[in-house]
Amino acid sequence: MLYLSFFFTVALAVYTVFIHREEKSKRHKHRLSQVKGELDGLSMEAQDEAAVKSESALGNLLKNLFRPLRRSFTRRLQGWEETRIEHKLQQAGRPFNMSPIDYRILQLSLLILLPVLFGGYSFILGVGIGFKILFILAGFIAALLLPGYYLKLKTRQRSRFALRELPDVLDLLTVSLEAGLGFDSAISKMVAKKEGVLAGEFRRCLEEIRLGKTRREALTGVKERLVLDEMKVLISSILQAEKLGIGLVQVLRVQSHEVREKRKQRAEEEAMKAPVKMLFPLVLFIFPSIFIVLLGPAAIQFIQVFSNNKP
Incomplete structure (x- = not known):
C-alpha cells in the first residue's frame, strides 16, 4: 500500500504538470496556426480541422484506454444530466477539451484513486483505525468536491479575463x-x-x-x-x-x-479593502517579529540583571 500510494502520488503530480504545460503549448500553437492560416488564406474551418488532427498522443492514448468505459457512460448518462454538465463545461471554457462523458469518468477515477491515496498515507503515518477511516472519508469528500470546484475556478478565471x-x-x-x-x-x-x-x-x-x-x-x-x-x-x-x-x-x-x-469603481473598492486585509498579517506576523527584535535584547538584559542581583 505504501509503494502504491507513492507511485500514484508521483504519477498524478507528473501528469498534472505535464498536462498544464501541454495546454499552454497547445494554446500557443493554436494561435500560431491561426496567424499562419490567415497568411496562407486558410479558412477558419480548415484551421480548426488542423487543430483537431494535432491533438496530443497522450490524449489519444487515454481515449483509447477509456473507450469501453465511455461506451458504458454514454448508455447510462441521462439527457438532462448531460445538458447540465455540458453547460458547466462551456462556462469553464471546456478544460482539456472534456466532454460530459469525460467529466463523469474523471469523477469516477478520483472516487477510486483519492481514497486509496489517503488510505495509503494513513498507513504511512501509522495512525489508529479511526483516523484511517477518517482519511479514507476525506479522500471520498475530496473526490466529490474537487471536479466541481475546479470548474468553478476556471469559470471565475474566464470571467476575469x-x-x-x-x-x-x-x-x-x-x-x-x-x-x-x-x-x-x-x-x-x-x-x-x-x-x-x-x-x-x-x-x-x-x-x-x-x-x-x-x-x-x-x-x-x-x-x-x-x-x-x-x-x-x-x-x-x-x-x-x-x-x-x-x-x-x-x-x-x-x-x-x-x-x-x-x-x-471595482478597483477603488479593492483599494479600500486593502488596509483591512493587511491588518491580519500585520497583527499575526509582522508585529510579533518587531516586538521580538525591539524588546528581545531589553528583556534579556533585565533577566541578566535580576539574576545577578539575587543573593
Whole structure:
C-alpha cells in the first residue's frame, strides 16, 4: 500500500504538470496556426480541422484506454444530466477539451484513486483505525468536491479575463461600425485582430450564424457561456437595439464607458479593502517579529540583571 500510494502520488503530480504545460503549448500553437492560416488564406474551418488532427498522443492514448468505459457512460448518462454538465463545461471554457462523458469518468477515477491515496498515507503515518477511516472519508469528500470546484475556478478565471478584455473589444467594434461595417463584419474584424476569451466566444458566435442560427440565438449563447453581468447587459442591449432599430454605435459607446466606470469603481473598492486585509498579517506576523527584535535584547538584559542581583 505504501509503494502504491507513492507511485500514484508521483504519477498524478507528473501528469498534472505535464498536462498544464501541454495546454499552454497547445494554446500557443493554436494561435500560431491561426496567424499562419490567415497568411496562407486558410479558412477558419480548415484551421480548426488542423487543430483537431494535432491533438496530443497522450490524449489519444487515454481515449483509447477509456473507450469501453465511455461506451458504458454514454448508455447510462441521462439527457438532462448531460445538458447540465455540458453547460458547466462551456462556462469553464471546456478544460482539456472534456466532454460530459469525460467529466463523469474523471469523477469516477478520483472516487477510486483519492481514497486509496489517503488510505495509503494513513498507513504511512501509522495512525489508529479511526483516523484511517477518517482519511479514507476525506479522500471520498475530496473526490466529490474537487471536479466541481475546479470548474468553478476556471469559470471565475474566464470571467476575469473576459472582463479585462471587454473595453478593448467594445472599442474595436465601435470603430469598425463607425467605419461602415455591418455588425457581423465588425465581429469578424475583431476576431481577426484579438485573441482571448471574448474573441473565442464571438468566433463561435460567427460559426453558429454561418451554420444557420439566428443572430439572437448565437448572441444569447455567448451570454449563457460567460458568467459575467457586464456581458449579459451588453448582449441584452445589442438585442434590444436591434429589435427597436437603434444605432449600435451609440449603444456600444455607452456600454464601453459603463464598463470602464465599473472597472474603476471595482478597483477603488479593492483599494479600500486593502488596509483591512493587511491588518491580519500585520497583527499575526509582522508585529510579533518587531516586538521580538525591539524588546528581545531589553528583556534579556533585565533577566541578566535580576539574576545577578539575587543573593
